[in-house]
Amino acid sequence: xxxxxxxxxxxxxxxxxxxxxxxxxxxxxxxxxxxxxxxxxxxxxxxxxxxxxxxxxxxxxxxxxxxxxxxxxxxxxxxxxxxxxxxxxxxxxxxxx
Amino acid sequence: xxxxxxxxxxxxxxxxxxxxxxxxxxxxxxxxxxxxxxxxxxxxxxxxxxxxxxxxxxxxxxxxxxxxxxxxxxxxxxxxxxxxxxxxxxxxxxxxxxxxxxxxxxxxxxxxxxxxxxxxxxxxxxxxxxxxxxxxxxxxxxxxxxxxxxxxxxxxxxxxxxxxxxxxxxxxxxxxxxxxxxxxxxxxxxxxxxxxxxxxxxxxxxxxxxxxxxxxxxxxxxxxxxxxxxxxxxxxxxxxxxxxxxxxxxxxxxxxxxxxxxxxxxxxxxxxxxxxxxxxxxxxxxxxxxxxxxxxxxxxxxxxxxxxxxxxxxxxxxxxxxxxxxxxxxxxxxxxxxxxxxxxxxxxxxxxxxxxxxxxxxxxxxxxxxxxxxxxxxxxxxxxxxxxxxxxxxxxxxxxxxxxxxxxx
Numbered sequence: 001x002x003x004x005x006x007x008x009x010x011x012x013x014x015x016x017x018x019x020x021x022x023x024x025x026x027x028x029x030x031x032x033x034x035x036x037x038x039x040x041x042x043x044x045x046x047x048x049x050x051x052x053x054x055x056x057x058x059x060x061x062x063x064x065x066x067x068x069x070x071x072x073x074x075x076x077x078x079x080x081x082x083x084x085x086x087x088x089x090x091x092x093x094x095x096x097x
Numbered sequence: 098x099x100x101x102x103x104x105x106x107x108x109x110x111x112x113x114x115x116x117x118x119x120x121x122x123x124x125x126x127x128x129x130x131x132x133x134x135x136x137x138x139x140x141x142x143x144x145x146x147x148x149x150x151x152x153x154x155x156x157x158x159x160x161x162x163x164x165x166x167x168x169x170x171x172x173x174x175x176x177x178x179x180x181x182x183x184x185x186x187x188x189x190x191x192x193x194x195x196x197x198x199x200x201x202x203x204x205x206x207x208x209x210x211x212x213x214x215x216x217x218x219x220x221x222x223x224x225x226x227x228x229x230x231x232x233x234x235x236x237x238x239x240x241x242x243x244x245x246x247x248x249x250x251x252x253x254x255x256x257x258x259x260x261x262x263x264x265x266x267x268x269x270x271x272x273x274x275x276x277x278x279x280x281x282x283x284x285x286x287x288x289x290x291x292x293x294x295x296x297x298x299x300x301x302x303x304x305x306x307x308x309x310x311x312x313x314x315x316x317x318x319x320x321x322x323x324x325x326x327x328x329x330x331x332x333x334x335x336x337x338x339x340x341x342x343x344x345x346x347x348x349x350x351x352x353x354x355x356x357x358x359x360x361x362x363x364x365x366x367x368x369x370x371x372x373x374x375x376x377x378x379x380x381x382x383x384x385x386x387x388x389x390x391x392x393x394x395x396x397x398x399x400x401x402x403x404x405x406x407x408x409x410x411x412x413x414x415x416x417x418x419x420x421x422x423x424x425x426x427x428x429x430x431x432x433x434x435x436x437x438x439x440x441x442x443x444x445x446x447x448x449x450x451x452x453x454x455x456x457x458x459x460x461x462x463x464x465x466x467x468x469x470x471x472x473x474x475x476x477x478x479x480x481x482x483x484x485x486x487x488x489x490x491x492x493x494x495x496x497x498x499x500x501x502x503x504x505x506x
Contacts, residue, residue, distance in 0.1 A: 039503055041502050070486060083446065
């Protein structure tokens with residue numbers, strides 16, 4: 001029987017980092033871009049299947065002002081770089097619509 | 098029920114050994130099928146799959162959206178476009194019960210419906226929306242009952258009634274809208290409605306007038322943009338008066354602190370509180386439900402999660418359908434984690450985007466992002482993020498319609 005603290009140590013990383021962090025962050029985009037990044041109509045661009053580096057570059061351009069927009073330049077500033085990387089990784093893993 | 102509780106407890110113990118339970122996680126009952134409740138039910142199945150048993154209780158056969166209902170009132174959009182059914186949720190495995198919950202027992206973990214049936218739950222999500230505070234304004238309830246006044250602040254027959262009254266208005270007639278003190282559902286909604294009614298009057302009843310009496314000291318959302326719209330598009334039709342709180346309604350007369358106004362159409366938007374369903378958990382002035390922002394659990398009743406307009410909003414967070422949807426996803430993720438005996442996300446994020454039309458052809462937005470602040474245990478607007486449109490535009494009107502379509506999915 002291993003001491004209990006070894007079990008706690010082994011479990012600690014899973015408890016410290018929410019394994020669903022990317023999924024939950026990406027869900028905040030769904031209101032406009034659709035569930036899993038598949039929008040309903042033509043007004044919003046799909047995010048599902050977009051390469052992570054392409055999305056991160058687009059988001060960086062919104063943040064810097066290089067890419068003008070209406071809502072996105074304001075929203076992107078509400079997320080940390082680490083959060084955006086999780087979001088981009090999540091959408092990159094979704095099948096294209 | 099006992100067996101299920103033991104199962105959840107066993108799941109919690111199993112986690113300590115790094116194993117995950119493979120059997121059913123438990124039963125979640127969601128009450129209220131609006132933006133909050135329907136989204137919660139959907140994401141519980143989307144993320145929990147067959148392992149979670151989800152039942153949605155809703156008293157109506159379908160949902161009627163408040164967003165875009167001002168376009169219906171102004172005759173710009175068809176009323177049918179506001180309606181949405183629940184077939185999509187059922188196809189995802191959500192069990193639907195048509196009925197009205199009359200009692201919530203957070204200790205016995207059961208809800209009771211009007212017909213006496215009971216539903217047991219391991220986790221409960223309430224999305225009751227708002228109800229009205231009519232007692233403080235003599236004559237208002239009677240005026241709604243007789244149809245002399247309409248609120249149109251819950252979409253449905255009221256929306257159509259206001260539309261019909263505007264159509265029947267004689268040219269040269271007067272429309273009165275009153276706005277309650279904040280907080281109320283949809284901060285920009287009254288001002289959007291004022292703009293769209295004014296557009297309708299200019300087009301169809303060019304000698305009619307719209308008086309907007311606001312209990313607040315100023316426009317509550319997108320202030321500069323609405324004030325610009327009032328001047329640029331609606332001067333001569335729309336007259337806006339702040340600091341005017343509705344005190345009483347008698348016949349066709351609405352009494353305010355400093356004046357009585359007689360009008361042909363009375364669109365009186367009443368003061369609001371958490372929906373009746375959540376009244377036992379409304380621990381903030383008996384009016385709103387205080388929540389734990391990591392889980393959306395009511396401070397007054399652990400195990401009962403509350404989302405949407407019924408909660409005490411965090412600073413800078415409006416009561417919007419968009420945020421009800423975002424809170425519902427936060428609640429769904431937390432409920433699933435708790436059923437699995439896992440830690441909940443310690444850094445939740447929600448965001449809001451809300452479009453308003455200032456004419457039938459032009460819209461504008463307000464956006465915000467809210468991150469959890471562990472020290473203050475609340476959601477905080479991220480400094481430097483969010484904002485409003487530089488100006489209203491036709492392009493944003495197209496975005497607004499796309500936003501409504503996707504939000505209403």
